[in-house]
Amino acid sequence: MIIIGLDGATWKIIMKNIEDLKTIKSLMDRGYHGTIYLKYKPLSPAIWTSMFSGISPRIHNHWDFIKNNSLVKRDDIPVKFIWEILYEKGYDVYVLNVPFIIPPYNFRVEFKPIGYGLPITEKECLDEINLITNKALEIIEKKPDLFIFVYTALDRYSHLHWGEKKLLDFYILIDKALSKIFNNYDGDYIIVSDHGFTDLNKARYKTLKRYDNIKGEHDIDAIYISNMNLNIQQPEDIFYIIKRYFHV
């Protein structure tokens, strides 16, 4: 099984432009999709942690990359992740670039992210797509039992370019990356975002510390697409779906 995270992906962009997003359209046509309406503040560290630990943010309490002026480390977060559970049971699992900490977390993968895992410039954002895709294809070749990887730059790009045509261009690049992945993989998959996005003026939540040049803000509408008919209500459900899938 592979899980592909698209940080900040929303139906608001995908549905309006579905004819330009050919891979996503074909995955949707052949599989299942839905919306995850978050019941808590749409903060990426909290959601990715919950998605892969099954623990609600109110309990693990990891909301921010920074605590007491220093970067939070994996070991500071009191949860056991699904990849740790499966690895202990002898499954071949890999994790690439999951941004619940900065730089994003890897498990059994050597990876140096662009810009310490916070791609900001146009070039950094574009480079990230290629870097993650190439590394992912390398790992997919090993035929892992479980492989989780996340594209993070879409989040930055949506903050900076919400409402601009450029954002659609970026979705199209991600769509092309997905086409490369699925040309080399035909097993079970879940594509999932941690939260959606909206216009800064309509946002219910403030998730940033500074707002210079910012146009988009997080929203509670996360997405999923899968070849399996799943009922995903909250990010935590993904943890239990993977657990059941591997009978652990």
Ligand SMILES: [Zn+2]
């Ligand atoms: Zn995010």
